Amino acid sequence: MTPPSALLAIETSCDETSAAVLRRDGSRTRLASCVILSQDIHRVFGGVVPELASRAHLTTIGPVVDQALEEAGLTLDEVDGIAVTAGPGLVGALLVGVMYGRTLAARLGIPLIGVHHLEGHLFAPTLETPDLDPPFVALLVSGGHTLLLEVTAWGSYRLHGTTRDDAAGEAFDKVGTLLGLGYPGGPAIERLAATGRAGRYRFPRPMLDTLGQDGPDRFTFSFSGLKTALLRAVQSSADLEADRADLARGFQDALVEVLVAKSAALVEQLGATTLVLGGGVACNRALQEAARRRLEGQARVVVASNRLNTDNAAMIGAAGSFRLARGERAGPTLEARADLPFPGLLPSPEPLSSHR
Ligand code: KG4
Ligand code: ZN
Numbered sequence: 432m433t434p435p436s437a438l439l440a441i442e443t444s445c446d447e448t449s450a451a452v453l454r455r456d457g458s459r460t461r462l463a464s465c466v467i468l469s470q471d472i473h474r475v476f477g478g479v480v481p482e483l484a485s486r487a488h489l490t491t492i493g494p495v496v497d498q499a500l501e502e503a504g505l506t507l508d509e510v511d512g513i514a515v516t517a518g519p520g521l522v523g524a525l526l527v528g529v530m531y532g533r534t535l536a537a538r539l540g541i542p543l544i545g546v547h548h549l550e551g552h553l554f555a556p557t558l559e560t561p562d563l564d565p566p567f568v569a570l571l572v573s574g575g576h577t578l579l580l581e582v583t584a585w586g587s588y589r590l591h592g593t594t595r596d597d598a599a600g601e602a603f604d605k606v607g608t609l610l611g612l613g614y615p616g617g618p619a620i621e622r623l624a625a626t627g628r629a630g631r632y633r634f635p636r637p638m639l640d641t642l643g644q645d646g647p648d649r650f651t652f653s654f655s656g657l658k659t660a661l662l663r664a665v666q667s668s669a670d671l672e673a674d675r676a677d678l679a680r681g682f683q684d685a686l687v688e689v690l691v692a693k694s695a696a697l698v699e700q701l702g703a704t705t706l707v708l709g710g711g712v713a714c715n716r717a718l719q720e721a722a723r724r725r726l727e728g729q730a731r732v733v734v735a736s737n738r739l740n741t742d743n744a745a746m747i748g749a750a751g752s753f754r755l756a757r758g759e760r761a762g763p764t765l766e767a768r769a770d771l772p773f774p775g776l777l778p779s780p781e782p783l784s785s786h787r
Contacts, residue, residue: 434460434756435512435542437505439535440748441496443488443528444520444548445574446470446479450496451744452503452510453752460752462558464502465745466495467738477614478604485523492531499744510539514751517545517761518771519575525767533765544751545761547774548742549576552709554753555735555746563733568703570694572718573710574600574615578773579650579697581780582707585753589777591697592650595638599686599712602654606682609658609665610675620679621715627680634660634685642696650693657685683717691721698730708734711741 434455442449451465470487473479500507515532518525529545536543552571557563565585571578577599579592597605600617607616612623637656641648661682668674698706706726708719714737722732739745 432756432758434752435510437463437503437510438512438514438748438752438755439496439499439510440546440744440751441492441513441515441528441532442548442551442742442744442747443492443524444516444518445524445742446473446484446487447742448488448491448495449742449744450492450499451748452499452505453745453748454503455752459561460558460749462745462748463505464499465738465743466499466502467743468495474614477608479521481521481523484521485527488524488527492527496531507535507539510535511541512751512755513541513543514546514747514755515543515765516548516551516747517765518547518768520548520767520769522767522769525769529765529767533763537763542755543761543763543765544754544759545765546747546751546754547771548747549573549578549710550750550774551746552740553580553582553707554749555709555739555743556707556733557749558739558745559735560733563705563707566701566703567705567707567733568694568698568701568730569707569709570690570713571710572599572690572708572712574598574604576710577652577654579652579693581697581701581703583777586757586775587777588773588775589780590773591780592652592693594652594654596653596655597658599652599654599690600710602658602686603712605658606661606679609662610679611671615711617712617715620683621717623676623679624683624717627676627678629680629684631677632664632681634664634681636685636689636692639689639692642692650697652689652693654686657682683715687715687718687721690718691725694722695725698726704730706730706732708732709740713740
């Protein structure tokens, strides 16, 4: 089955209202437009307020879709498929996009597909690196998730590691608040850390030791202890203004070291030749550079541009296009699910020792 020739994609899982159009020319899929409207209102509250997010999506979804169509030079009648984020995320926010997509698909009589938000992040780099093909290892690091995946084929994934507590982006955001940098913390910490001194604050590398243990937690992450260590350092700082950049650097170095060590170890264990970094935290240059240094001569590191790594509808279109091409269709009763499970998960890996 061929994918749609003009796919409209919609993303409303958190605090970005986004719509994109993907065009298929022959066998190649091209991004024709991508409109992302970030809801600034949440900055005032230091985090996303679900009720406000849903209301803002309701107001802006129509104009954002219209603008995406206009930028792509299309009318609604020319659209022949719709992809929409069905989860995970804030259920009220997801519902706005799902209901909008359902209604449009029914009205136009065209196929609809519900996309898992994290599978969208996984597909984002394909829009700029069309030769990206499995097998590869992927580290997906966003505000809500930290997933270390083995991608055996598109649509077929083995989950090797996840977080016990905070997601990587959540840790950046909480530390951003502790350092008085506002929301979201990630970009601000990256900027500040670039001016900080390495090694002045040496924070714990949580669960780095499990990497050498060949047990079920080999690829498990945990970031809440790191956040607590930073809180203590902030509390005992005599001059936070003077220490802030060094604190940001110490935190970022610790988190990046653990992310890179575990991802590189999985690349080596599987003999993979590609590591994909995806999700908002993958925008972090220190993370990208550390991964490239660590895997130099062993594997290439593929990362989408910042605009496609943070939440956007283009990535939802890329994943949706793949699923529609496989013949998958959502029914007219497609639902939004805050806890939508990752699709296509293979059975969990056994500890390394059982393969010997
Ligand atoms: O993928 P995303 O846009 O939304 C979710 O699905 O959650 O990721 C947002 C997260 C936020 O936690 C934000 O602080 C983080 O990505 N982030 C960064 C950077 N840019 C965004 N973290 C570290 N460094 C960055 N440059
Ligand atoms: Zn996301």
